Amino acid sequence: MKGEHILMFHGLIFVGLIHVTIFVVGAEPQVPCYFIFGDSLVDSGNNNALTTAAKANYKPYGIDFPQGVTGRFTNGKTVADIIGQLLGFPKFIPPYATATDQEISTGVNYGSGSAGIREESGSHLGDRINMDRQLLNHEKTISRLSALQNxxxxxxxxxxKCIYLSNIGSNDYINNYLIPSIYPSSKTYTVDQYATVLVQEYSQQLKTIYNLGARKIAVFGLGQIGCTPAEITRFGTSGKPCVEWINDAVKLFNDKLKSLVTELNSNYLDAKFTFINLASISAPQGDVPLPNTPCCQVGEDGQCVRDSNPCLVRALTVFYDGFHPSEISNTLIATRSYISVIPSDTFPYDISHLARL
Known part of the structure; x- marks a missing residue:
């Protein structure tokens, strides 16, 4: 049919050997626009021009991405990219750093590698666009849109009517709480207190997104940071598959964030917030062991060594570098965020449902 496009994702991954095939058929995107907030899990090039060690604008990043090296911290598409395709957008949402007036009406990606909920998170790596700065950038985008639409x-x-995706908080642990030699947070707060203050600050930021006009907001929980190759190398696992005390700390944050989503939904009856349970989606299913080895050769910072050769069969790797999922993992995460496979994947609804509300 004229003007119709079909998107298909067909992935096989070691996580319980889940087979994912999703068809999305539609002439128009399901929502008019899509705005993305977050860190390196969604960054599509905003860090390229910043003075920071948190950059992915070199090979072997982007080796499987249609446009090659762009600043995405993976071999191919990010979770945000794939969700955009599932929503029916024919092009990838542009990074704020380069978005033109012609592009912003379909959305903007504000994500920034090493950015956190807290202002100081990731500061030892250099500049980054933390969540508060991303919100200021969104305000500027709205002013541009208002002027264009007149x-x-x-x-x-x-x-x-747009979808808003927020995927941030990992750096408040990886590049803050878990580095006591640089950041005082672990001496100031117990694990539970830290999760509480983080969610309190994030709560204000999510309310700001609402106050700037958002009514359909997908909030990602944190993944199992204790299962990343970099943290396993750094802390050891005492014979377990992952660093359990880190995953326990992340679970405290996720539980409080899920409760916050419930609270926001009861306080803002004209809005729909939903929690994406990344820890559940990425947890090992059954007895199949997760290969916790990076696909690329990594340096001490956990990132791919510039111009090194990555593994050949990238469809069988969970992690691309020491911290970031491979495209096949991102496909699994995105498809289960878009359409829940099991009830614990999303709460109270998945992104496909959110788009229809």
């Missing part, structure tokens, strides 16, 4: 009422109604 009708504030129209812009306000338009923004209510």
């Amino acid at each position: 009708n504030k009422t129209f812009t306000d109604e338009y923004l209510k």
Whole structure:
């Protein structure tokens, strides 16, 4: 049919050998626009021009991405990219750093490698666009949109229909709480207190997204940071598959974040917030062991060594470098965020449902 496009994702992954095939058929995207907030899990090039060690604008990053090296911290597409395709967007949402007036009406990606909920997270690596700065950038985008559409009422109604994705918080652990030699947070707060103050700060940021017009907001929990190759190398696992005390700390944060989503939904009846349970989605299923080895050769910082050769069969790797999932893992995460496979994947609904509300 004229103007119709079909998107298919067909992935096989070691996580319980789950076979994922999703068809999305549609002439138009399911929502008019899609805005992305977060860290290196969604960054699509915003860090390229920053003075920071957290960059992925060199090979072997992007080796399987259609446009090659872009600043994405994986071999191919990010979770945010794949969710955009599942929502029916024919092009990838542009990074804020380069988004033109022609592009912003379909959305903007504000994600920044090493960024956190807290201002100081990731600061030892150099510049990064933390969550508060991303919100300021979104405000600037709305002003640009308002000027282009020349009708504030129209812009306000338009923004209510979009999907907003927020995937941040990992660096508040990896590049803050878990580095006591640089950051005082682990001496200031117990694990439970830290999860509480983090979620309190994040709560204000999510309310800001709402106040800037968002009504359909997907909030990602944190993945199992204790299972990343870099943290396993750094802390050891005492014979277990992962660093359990780190995963326990992350679980405290995730539980509080899920409760926050419930609270936001009861306080803002005209909005729909949903929690994406990344820890559940990425948890090993059954008895198949997770290969916790990076696909690329990594340096001390856990990132791919510049111009090194990655593994050949990237469809069988969970991690691309010491911290970041491979495209096949991102495909699994994105498809289960979009359509839940088991009830614990998303709460109270998946992204396909959120788009229809």
